[in-house]
Amino acid sequence: MIEEKVQKLVEMTTAFCREYLDEDYKQLCEKLIMKMSRKRVVPFLSGRMEIWAAAVVYALGSINFLFDKSFKPYATADDICNFFGTSKSTTSQKAQVIRNMFKMGYYDGEFSTHHMKENSPFSNFVMINGLIVDKRHLPPEVQEMLKREGK
Numbered sequence: 001m002i003e004e005k006v007q008k009l010v011e012m013t014t015a016f017c018r019e020y021l022d023e024d025y026k027q028l029c030e031k032l033i034m035k036m037s038r039k040r041v042v043p044f045l046s047g048r049m050e051i052w053a054a055a056v057v058y059a060l061g062s063i064n065f066l067f068d069k070s071f072k073p074y075a076t077a078d079d080i081c082n083f084f085g086t087s088k089s090t091t092s093q094k095a096q097v098i099r100n101m102f103k104m105g106y107y108d109g110e111f112s113t114h115h116m117k118e119n120s121p122f123s124n125f126v127m128i129n130g131l132i133v134d135k136r137h138l139p140p141e142v143q144e145m146l147k148r149e150g151k
Contacts, residue, residue, distance in 0.1 A: 002037055005044055009033045012053035016083050020075045021057075021066075024113045028060050032111060035102065043097065054084035055094030062095060063104050064113045071115075 013029035033056060036043055044052040057080050065071045081088050098104070104111050107120040117123065126135045126146060135146055 002042055002045070005042075005049065006033055006037045008049050009044060009053050009056065012049065012084070013056055016053070016057055016080070019083070020079055021073045024115070025057070025060060025064075025066075025073070028111055028113065029056050032056055032060060032098070032102075036098070039101070043101070047094075048086075050084040051086050051090055051094055054080050054086045054091045055098055058091050058095035059098040059104060060111060063099065063106055063108055063111060064116050 010030050010033055013033065014026055017023075017026035017029060033044075036056075058077065061067060061075065061080070066073065066075055067077060068074070077088055077092070080086075081091050084091075102111070107116060107122055109117075112120070124134050124136050125132050127133075135143055138146070
Protein backbone atom coordinates (compact mmCIF):
# COMPACT_ATOMS: atom_id res chain seq x y z
CA MET A 1 0.00 0.00 0.00
CA ILE A 2 2.71 2.50 1.01
CA GLU A 3 4.93 1.49 -1.93
CA GLU A 4 2.07 2.09 -4.40
CA LYS A 5 1.41 5.56 -2.99
CA VAL A 6 5.12 6.37 -2.99
CA GLN A 7 5.33 5.35 -6.65
CA LYS A 8 2.29 7.46 -7.52
CA LEU A 9 3.68 10.52 -5.70
CA VAL A 10 7.07 10.13 -7.39
CA GLU A 11 5.39 9.86 -10.81
CA MET A 12 3.29 12.97 -10.16
CA THR A 13 6.16 15.12 -8.86
CA THR A 14 8.45 13.88 -11.66
CA ALA A 15 5.90 15.00 -14.25
CA PHE A 16 5.79 18.47 -12.70
CA CYS A 17 9.57 18.70 -12.47
CA ARG A 18 9.96 17.72 -16.11
CA GLU A 19 7.57 20.44 -17.21
CA TYR A 20 8.56 23.29 -14.87
CA LEU A 21 11.71 22.51 -12.90
CA ASP A 22 14.85 20.39 -13.25
CA GLU A 23 16.56 17.14 -12.28
CA ASP A 24 17.72 18.60 -8.97
CA TYR A 25 14.14 19.27 -7.85
CA LYS A 26 13.04 15.85 -9.16
CA GLN A 27 15.63 14.13 -6.97
CA LEU A 28 14.75 16.27 -3.94
CA CYS A 29 11.04 15.45 -4.38
CA GLU A 30 11.81 11.75 -4.49
CA LYS A 31 14.10 12.01 -1.45
CA LEU A 32 11.42 13.87 0.53
CA ILE A 33 8.69 11.38 -0.46
CA MET A 34 10.90 8.46 0.57
CA LYS A 35 11.65 10.12 3.90
CA MET A 36 7.94 10.75 4.47
CA SER A 37 7.21 7.07 3.72
CA ARG A 38 9.51 5.99 6.57
CA LYS A 39 7.67 7.99 9.24
CA ARG A 40 5.89 5.96 11.92
CA VAL A 41 2.64 7.58 10.79
CA VAL A 42 2.95 8.00 7.02
CA PRO A 43 1.21 11.33 6.29
CA PHE A 44 0.12 10.63 2.70
CA LEU A 45 -1.84 7.47 3.54
CA SER A 46 -4.85 9.72 3.98
CA GLY A 47 -5.97 12.56 1.76
CA ARG A 48 -5.76 13.18 -1.97
CA MET A 49 -2.51 12.23 -3.63
CA GLU A 50 -2.65 15.38 -5.79
CA ILE A 51 -2.57 17.53 -2.67
CA TRP A 52 0.41 15.65 -1.23
CA ALA A 53 2.29 15.81 -4.54
CA ALA A 54 1.65 19.55 -4.81
CA ALA A 55 2.63 20.03 -1.17
CA VAL A 56 5.95 18.23 -1.67
CA VAL A 57 6.88 20.52 -4.57
CA TYR A 58 5.56 23.58 -2.71
CA ALA A 59 7.50 22.75 0.48
CA LEU A 60 10.76 22.28 -1.41
CA GLY A 61 10.10 25.32 -3.57
CA SER A 62 9.41 27.58 -0.62
CA ILE A 63 12.78 26.86 1.01
CA ASN A 64 14.69 27.10 -2.30
CA PHE A 65 13.26 30.43 -3.51
CA LEU A 66 11.29 28.79 -6.34
CA PHE A 67 8.70 31.58 -6.21
CA ASP A 68 11.33 34.31 -6.70
CA LYS A 69 11.61 35.43 -10.34
CA SER A 70 15.30 36.19 -9.93
CA PHE A 71 16.05 32.48 -9.35
CA LYS A 72 16.13 29.68 -11.90
CA PRO A 73 14.15 27.52 -12.10
CA TYR A 74 11.14 29.69 -11.35
CA ALA A 75 7.52 28.64 -10.88
CA THR A 76 4.56 30.19 -9.09
CA ALA A 77 2.30 28.68 -6.48
CA ASP A 78 -0.42 28.91 -9.13
CA ASP A 79 1.69 26.82 -11.52
CA ILE A 80 1.93 24.08 -8.88
CA CYS A 81 -1.72 24.20 -7.88
CA ASN A 82 -3.02 24.36 -11.45
CA PHE A 83 -0.84 21.43 -12.51
CA PHE A 84 -2.09 19.22 -9.68
CA GLY A 85 -5.63 20.61 -9.55
CA THR A 86 -5.40 21.75 -5.93
CA SER A 87 -6.24 24.92 -4.04
CA LYS A 88 -3.47 27.23 -2.87
CA SER A 89 -4.66 27.31 0.73
CA THR A 90 -4.80 23.51 1.10
CA THR A 91 -1.50 23.03 -0.71
CA SER A 92 0.31 25.63 1.40
CA GLN A 93 -1.13 24.15 4.61
CA LYS A 94 0.10 20.64 3.72
CA ALA A 95 3.46 22.08 2.66
CA GLN A 96 3.75 23.71 6.08
CA VAL A 97 3.02 20.34 7.71
CA ILE A 98 5.85 18.80 5.66
CA ARG A 99 8.29 21.64 6.46
CA ASN A 100 7.51 21.34 10.18
CA MET A 101 7.74 17.54 10.09
CA PHE A 102 11.34 17.70 8.86
CA LYS A 103 12.31 21.09 10.31
CA MET A 104 13.00 22.39 6.79
CA GLY A 105 14.19 25.94 6.30
CA TYR A 106 16.24 28.15 4.02
CA TYR A 107 19.69 26.73 3.21
CA ASP A 108 18.56 23.36 4.58
CA GLY A 109 21.46 20.92 4.55
CA GLU A 110 19.32 18.03 3.33
CA PHE A 111 16.68 19.58 1.07
CA SER A 112 18.39 22.53 -0.61
CA THR A 113 19.08 22.50 -4.32
CA HIS A 114 22.71 22.37 -5.47
CA HIS A 115 22.48 26.04 -6.41
CA MET A 116 21.28 26.99 -2.92
CA LYS A 117 24.01 24.93 -1.23
CA GLU A 118 26.70 26.52 -3.39
CA ASN A 119 25.39 30.03 -2.70
CA SER A 120 24.64 29.58 0.97
CA PRO A 121 26.06 32.36 3.12
CA PHE A 122 27.03 29.58 5.55
CA SER A 123 28.90 27.36 3.06
CA ASN A 124 32.32 28.75 3.99
CA PHE A 125 31.97 28.25 7.73
CA VAL A 126 33.29 25.25 9.64
CA MET A 127 33.48 24.44 13.32
CA ILE A 128 36.99 23.90 14.66
CA ASN A 129 37.50 23.22 18.35
CA GLY A 130 34.06 24.64 19.11
CA LEU A 131 34.66 27.86 17.16
CA ILE A 132 32.94 28.83 13.92
CA VAL A 133 35.60 29.86 11.42
CA ASP A 134 35.51 31.07 7.81
CA LYS A 135 37.50 28.35 6.06
CA ARG A 136 38.78 30.84 3.46
CA HIS A 137 40.92 32.39 6.21
CA LEU A 138 42.53 29.12 7.25
CA PRO A 139 46.00 28.05 6.12
CA PRO A 140 46.01 26.39 2.66
CA GLU A 141 46.95 22.97 4.08
CA VAL A 142 43.94 23.05 6.45
CA GLN A 143 41.66 24.14 3.58
CA GLU A 144 42.95 21.21 1.53
CA MET A 145 42.34 18.79 4.41
CA LEU A 146 38.76 20.08 4.78
CA LYS A 147 38.22 19.70 1.03
CA ARG A 148 39.39 16.06 1.19
CA GLU A 149 36.96 15.45 4.06
CA GLY A 150 34.13 16.99 2.04
CA LYS A 151 33.61 19.98 4.34
